[in-house]
Amino acid sequence: MHGPANGLFFAISYPILAVIGAPANVLAIIILSRGRCGLSRCITYYLVAIAVSDFFVIITGVILNRIGRIYFGYSVLFTHRTCAHTMILGSISLDGSVWLTVAFTIDRYVAICWQNLKIRYCTEKTALLVIGIVCALSCIKNIPFYFTYQPLFTMDGVAWFCDIKTSFSASPTWQAFDWLDHVLTPFLPFILILLLNALTVRHILAASRARRLLRSSESQEDPEMANRKKSIVLLFAISLSFLVMWVTYFGHFLYVQITGESYFNSLDFNDPEYIFQETTNMLQLLSSCNNVFIYSVAQTKFRGELKKVLLCPFSIITGYFKQ
Numbered sequence: 505m506h507g508p509a510n511g512l513f514f515a516i517s518y519p520i521l522a523v524i525g526a527p528a529n530v531l532a533i534i535i536l537s538r539g540r541c542g543l544s545r546c547i548t549y550y551l552v553a554i555a556v557s558d559f560f561v562i563i564t565g566v567i568l569n570r571i572g573r574i575y576f577g578y579s580v581l582f583t584h585r586t587c588a589h590t591m592i593l594g595s596i597s598l599d600g601s602v603w604l605t606v607a608f609t610i611d612r613y614v615a616i617c618w619q620n621l622k623i624r625y626c627t628e629k630t631a632l633l634v635i636g637i638v639c640a641l642s643c644i645k646n647i648p649f650y651f652t653y654q655p656l657f658t659m660d661g662v663a664w665f666c667d668i669k670t671s672f673s674a675s676p677t678w679q680a681f682d683w684l685d686h687v688l689t690p691f692l693p694f695i696l697i698l699l700l701n702a703l704t705v706r707h708i709l710a711a712s713r714a715r716r717l718l719r720s721s722e723s724q725e726d727p728e729m730a731n732r733k734k735s736i737v738l739l740f741a742i743s744l745s746f747l748v749m750w751v752t753y754f755g756h757f758l759y760v761q762i763t764g765e766s767y768f769n770s771l772d773f774n775d776p777e778y779i780f781q782e783t784t785n786m787l788q789l790l791s792s793c794n795n796v797f798i799y800s801v802a803q804t805k806f807r808g809e810l811k812k813v814l815l816c817p818f819s820i821i822t823g824y825f826k827q
Contacts, residue, residue: 536551541809652678749788
């Protein structure tokens with residue numbers, strides 16, 4: 505490892521990300537699955553699916569890939585075959601997380617803006633179908649990338665690490681596929697989330713003005729608008745978090761395409777371009793561990809359930825000693 509100052513930052517940051525991210529997503533899965541947060545089952549399915557995808561992103565992208573590469577560079581994790589499988593599984597999990605966020609945004613857009621369609625679309629059956637389709641397409645989309653990897657080098661008959669094949673970098677077909685990959689994740693999700701949130705905000709503002717005019721003579725609080733505000737806080741928090749965390753990643757992709765530079769596969773912490781690349785990757789991975797904190801801020805009932813789960817071990821121990 506070169507460049508101790510920068511290398512130390514990543515060497516410390518990734519373990520912290522793993523220690524926080526993995527348990528946070530497990531807690532989110534447990535709490536949401538219990539169905540006591542006042543959310544519809546349709547919303548719950550989407551949020552649980554996102555949490556599961558984010559959990560696998562932390563396992564594959566942070567623990568097996570980043571932490572393994574920094575601390576256990578020449579372990580079985582980084583023989584060529586294991587490395588290639590880990591990279592593909594990480595990409596599948598990441599794509600699943602991104603497109604499940606889009607699916608959740610679409611579901612909330614329909615629920616808020618299209619009351620007639622809401623009855624047919626915002627159902628448990630549709631949510632499960634959409635989640636299944638997203639997971640299947642995420643797998644299909646990333647399988648071709650398995651064949652773009654080659655060993656970085658071979659030592660004592662063992663192939664180590666993963667490098668992009670020269671034929672992949674030079675082939676117009678593969679370059680087009682790489683562009684399509686980045687358009688599908690995260691450029692198209694960016695556009696869809698921004699567009700749907702803008703349309704949702706416009707609809708909410710128009711509905712709020714209409715309801716204020718109808719209720720101008722009444723002094724009491726409007727429970728319908730209060731409930732609507734609570735429902736959109738969660739949507740906007742998750743969507744904005746996604747946009748903020750992914751904007752640098754897409755910026756780095758554009759930089760690589762415009763300058764003709766290549767992606768770095770080594771741990772050269774003295775190279776500013778590698779530091780930029782790894783920082784964008786870290787922000788992208790960070791987006792997979794912050795949803796539980798968003799739920800805690802946006803949902804009062806989720807906070808209450810979180811306290812119960814965290815205090816449960818202490819309650820059990822206390823009860824045991826009382827007996």
